[in-house]
């Protein structure tokens with residue numbers, strides 16, 4: 001392979017036997033070697049000459065991720081992934097178009113190049129780019145010791161993948177049978193020309209989460225490629241807090257810095273509130289809020305913000321199952337900021353599809369934008385070679401209206417709108433074979449009417465959106481989530497925006513009054529949109545368009 005303008009080769013490798021190593025041989029015959037651990041995946045970085053041919057020899061190792069990095073323009077170009085060519089065994093630049101143009105992964109929802117991801121972390125806008133870090137296991141399609149993956153975008157929709165930013169602690173990696181943990185979730189704020197990151201470092205004896213320890217750390221960056229060493233800011237949880245003590249989210253409110261953290265107090269899910277003057281020394285105040293409902297181990301990935309004159313807290317209900325059968329829903333709380341607590345006036349579900357977890361928000365130019373992890377709590381993932389497990393919702397803009405949290409896709413999503421497939425009104429619509437299965441549908445009703453929309457069909461498996469006397473809900477058939485009531489908290493339906501993206505359905509109701517995200521693995525490669533209304537004359541408009549992918553570098 002040729003290094004083009006890159007100066008570094010990064011490889012994650014584990015030795016197959018004692019002495020396993022990676023060798024890099026340049027076209028001039030020069031050889032570099034690095035030994036891999038037999039116990040854990042070693043993250044190796046080789047300095048390479050630009051525009052030079054190299055061969056990678058990896059026979060004695062298992063390699064899980066390999067890419068070129070370190071050019072002067074990383075935020076523009078991203079990394080260059082290398083994949084081992086079947087047959088020759090040579091590492092070559094991955095065929096990106098082929099990789100992305102596959103029914104096994106989303107085309108306009110962010111997902112890692114491959115392997116496992118969960119929560120969005122460190123979302124921010126910094127020196128011309130949006131940044132998204134995320135919980136990442138580069139080594140397989142399952143949760144494991146956590147790294148931070150990283151991506152950047154100029155327009156919030158087209159992303160480039162950047163080098164892995166953080167690795168699990170060495171002590172954890174060295175004892176894979178005994179310990180588990182890593183660089184857990186956290187956030188970023190931009191202050192004084194620097195990005196300041198807060199994150200949790202987690203260590204847990206395998207199989208005994210009751211003895212986990214979590215501490216809060218800080219690091220900084222001036223260019224989003226190089227990061228300072230991490231510094232421990234909060235080593236111990238406050239008295240009374242459960243062993244869950246993580247996921248720092250920092251916000252400036254009324255000129256002061258606040259940090260919220262996930263925990264529980266007295267068996268009730270709680271969001272802990274800290275305060276700081278200098279962003280480094282933090283004082284525990286009290287719980288920002290405690291949820292009375294039973295069965296919540298902790299509020300994971302809490303967020304807290306001022307929005308449209310109100311104060312909003314959002315958190316993911318760990319381990320909780322609601323009366324519709326939905327697992328681990330996220331809830332928002334809207335109210336007033338009284339004596340540094342949230343005096344809640346109203347609350348609701350963040351996403352009625354329940355495949356959206358650990359959302360995180362940030363502000364840019366007055367917009368409060370959030371992204372959530374498209375999770376799989378019903379075990380519906382289908383593992384495929386080079387597949388990714390986990391992806392992100394579309395970036396959503398948040399507002400408070402009528403005591404509810406409204407969210408709509410950010411306007412940049414419209415950049416992806418492609419060829420029109422249907423435009424009409426007052427009739428049922430039947431599009432049965434949508435090539436590529438990546439589309440957007442917008443539907444307006446003169447007034448509430450019963451309907452069903454078939455959004456995906458793969459043999460006997462189905463996903464649809466129904467509105468009848470039981471209300472609006474996503475209905476799945478022939479998959480593990482069948483029977484769960486994915487019900488939206490709306491009284492009537494006057495507008496729908498539906499985003500189908502191969503294995504993801506994201507639905508926005510009544511200009512953002514509710515949002516629902518649901519996975520639906522569809523191996524057919526073909527999409528469908530079949531709308532049947534009780535009173536078609538009440539359909540004032542339907543528009544269905546294909547959606548472009550986000551990886552082809554289409555300029556905004």
Ligand code: FRU
Pocket residue numbers: 118119135146184185200246247262300301357358
């Ligand atoms: C939520 C979560 C966080 C934690 C991270 C670990 O999905 O459990 O609370 O920081 O994932 O990957």
